[in-house]
Amino acid sequence: MSNALNNNPHRRYNILTGEWILVSPHRTKRPWQGKTEKNLTERRPEYDESCYLCPGNTRASGETNPQYTEPHTFVNDFSALLPDTPEEEVNNGLLKAESEKGICKVVCFSPNHSLTLPLMEVEDITKVVKMWKKEFRELGSSDDINYVQIFENKGAIMGCSNPHPHGQIWSQSSIPTEIQKKSRHFKKYWEKNKRSLLSDYLTQELELKERILSENEYFVALVPYWAVWPYEAMIIPREQHQNINQLSQEEEKAFAEIIKALTIMYDNLFETSFPYSSGIHQAPTDGGEYPEWHFHMSFYPPLLRSATVKKFMVGYEMFAGPQRDITAEMAAETLQQLPKQHYTKT
Numbered sequence: 001m002s003n004a005l006n007n008n009p010h011r012r013y014n015i016l017t018g019e020w021i022l023v024s025p026h027r028t029k030r031p032w033q034g035k036t037e038k039n040l041t042e043r044r045p046e047y048d049e050s051c052y053l054c055p056g057n058t059r060a061s062g063e064t065n066p067q068y069t070e071p072h073t074f075v076n077d078f079s080a081l082l083p084d085t086p087e088e089e090v091n092n093g094l095l096k097a098e099s100e101k102g103i104c105k106v107v108c109f110s111p112n113h114s115l116t117l118p119l120m121e122v123e124d125i126t127k128v129v130k131m132w133k134k135e136f137r138e139l140g141s142s143d144d145i146n147y148v149q150i151f152e153n154k155g156a157i158m159g160c161s162n163p164h165p166h167g168q169i170w171s172q173s174s175i176p177t178e179i180q181k182k183s184r185h186f187k188k189y190w191e192k193n194k195r196s197l198l199s200d201y202l203t204q205e206l207e208l209k210e211r212i213l214s215e216n217e218y219f220v221a222l223v224p225y226w227a228v229w230p231y232e233a234m235i236i237p238r239e240q241h242q243n244i245n246q247l248s249q250e251e252e253k254a255f256a257e258i259i260k261a262l263t264i265m266y267d268n269l270f271e272t273s274f275p276y277s278s279g280i281h282q283a284p285t286d287g288g289e290y291p292e293w294h295f296h297m298s299f300y301p302p303l304l305r306s307a308t309v310k311k312f313m314v315g316y317e318m319f320a321g322p323q324r325d326i327t328a329e330m331a332a333e334t335l336q337q338l339p340k341q342h343y344t345k346t
Helices: 025-029 122-140 177-193 197-208 249-270 328-336
Strands: 010-013 020-023 072-075 089-092 095-098 102-108 147-154 166-172 212-215 219-222 233-237 276-281 296-300 303-306
Touching (some): 122 147, 122 166, 122 249, 177 197, 177 276, 197 212, 197 219, 212 249, 233 249, 249 296
Antiparallel strands (some): 072 102, 089 095, 147 166, 212 219, 233 296
């Protein structure tokens, strides 16, 4: 990046969505007198009798969790989508609505209440990847399910209602807006070049080496050029896979390794259990082949200047478009220089 561009207001283009982001690096010099968040550093027990996700405990629904020792899934007791929703449609002038079917599941990453992904062993994160694959395959095979969204909200600041290590999977009959946008841009590039959009982007990033955070034989973690959140990151498989079900055993482990490496960076940045929302975007499960699709995992963390200062999406972001102060290169350089071992282990 040129110094002029990296120090002055400019716009960057998101090749996956066709949207622009405003970057204002000169604003990093402004003083901060706004809201801060409390830095929570308490140590949690390995088992919490009041936690509705711990093994053997009773959930709000009255169901009892098994004494699970590996990743465990169950249908969300408060699902946003239901499989037996009756068919209904509204077409009344400018008023339009339609019923939506789906299945929402909770994925407990570990029976250990005190762990998070960066503190788990690679072997155990690999088991989570295997569980993601199993759920994607089973949910996606249903005639009523045309998209499967795997995600995690980590930390109370991200709206997580329970600190037990877990994520969610929402599967539904329609294809979500973000996936529709990415599908259009993947397909347009594929039809013109007969190559994967993300493969070509990854090739360019690996040549430049400006935003690469971690890499192994099968995956690369980087700060995307068009990142919106301060320390946003993306994990891209080197091989063009349409979905995670296509991962080999070696790739499963490599995926787990790079998830652990990235989340350790996050925790080490401000020496706190770093909050984020992460999600895997992959091809729809509506029976199409989608040769243009290239699955990837994104992390959107809200922390900006410290463990107590959050990036707020307000004002301009809500009414005009996304904006960030620190550039993707600044964020990448900060993360690249962090220790590779978790701060609690040193």
